[in-house]
Amino acid sequence: MRLVGVRVKNFRTIGPQEQFLDLSQTLTVIGPNNSGKTNLLQAVQMLFTGHDNGHGYTVSSDSPQGRGARTSIVGYFEGDVDEADLEFYRELDRLYAMFELTRPGPSVALYLTFSGSDNPTYSFFPNQRRPKDRSVQASISKVQKQLVIDLLGNFNCHFIPSEKSMRELIDDVLTPFIRAVVVDVLTPQIQAIEEELDGVSSNITDALVASGVNGLSASFGFRGGSIENVLGGFDFYLSDPYKTSLSRKGQGTQSLAFMAALHWVTEREKALKKKSIWLVEEPESFLHPKLSHNATKLLDTLGHSATVIMTSHSMAFVPHDPKRVVGTHLDGDGSTVIESFTSHEKATSALRRGIGLRFADYFSLGTLTVFTEGQSDSQHLRWFLAKSEHWVGCQWPMLRQATLSDRGGASELAGFLRANYEILRREQPTVSLFDETTRA
Structure with a gap:
């Protein structure tokens, strides 16, 4: 049995608009601080709280702003009908038959809600009316409870918080x-x-x-x-x-x-016939940047045999496959919203905006920048600005405040502009100075 997705509503910063996590492969959640990344991890963990509420859900702390909105968490599972999960599916078919229904396929949705007294309620058919026969109702409750125990018992869910030593x-x-x-x-x-x-x-x-x-x-x-x-x-x-x-x-x-x-x-x-789920909060914590590649490789490999969901503020942990990364932000009501990305560039751009990091910071650029072909051009420009400092009509305050950045030659400057100008121009004013005709 595999956990392939989780849908969450009314849990902490996650409001009445349902948010979905596709867990069919390793997933990285990025976004600014306090935008709900950790809450999404803990919602996945809460799915496994069990009938005895082992993870301690309380309406006062886990319902949005303590308003008592009804928390709903749905887990989507897929198993092997002809292999290890055969007995589970047999019992599930038995439950379907009690509702006079037929199971449509191997996908299983498990619904979890919490009452005002913090009690968890699990169901495979949340909106299906039960038969009137009380003996059938009792059988449904017994079979469903054992199915929930068996399904959740297939997994060990581990939350790895960043603040623990x-x-x-x-x-x-x-x-x-x-x-x-x-x-x-x-x-x-x-x-x-x-x-x-x-x-x-x-x-x-x-x-x-x-x-x-x-x-x-x-x-x-x-x-x-x-x-x-x-x-x-x-x-x-x-x-x-x-x-x-x-x-x-x-x-x-x-x-x-x-x-x-x-x-x-x-x-x-x-x-032990258990499927591992790893909820890893900010794995880059305490890592030197040079070790990030080793860490991402370890976690990617881990994802081949376990379900891995992580949060991160590090560019190194943003996967190149956009299907494996989602972002979080808060809407106008202060509720967490999940956003998907169509490319790695869009994901990293969203991360930079979220943490206040500019692409220009990687090139040590100032607030205003003049790109030159080489060091001699920068020196000549500095000499001229110093020479004309007191000339009438030659104040040019913005030019005098600009950072001069030489790129090592005309072709190098042209290549740099081709690769980066579309990104840089959105972040800050830049001027490129070519002092001779160049084939670009």
């Missing part, structure tokens, strides 16, 4: 799986461990009896009855070639190592 992320995400691996190794030795503990217990009991205390004996067992509870945390080391604790590495190296570990966790969950 690396130690916290490792303890939350990685340590439980490492502990499980160690338990698998230790399980065949449990009898020998228990015999050793019995020896310790006997020694203590003998000491009590020797001191005159009768009727009292000691014993040891695993805390909570499980050997897993005996195991604490684990230290994470990297060698380059000297073995060093992960915590002593730079934040960028720590982040890369953690992203690499997500691949192993995904494989462990796959072995």
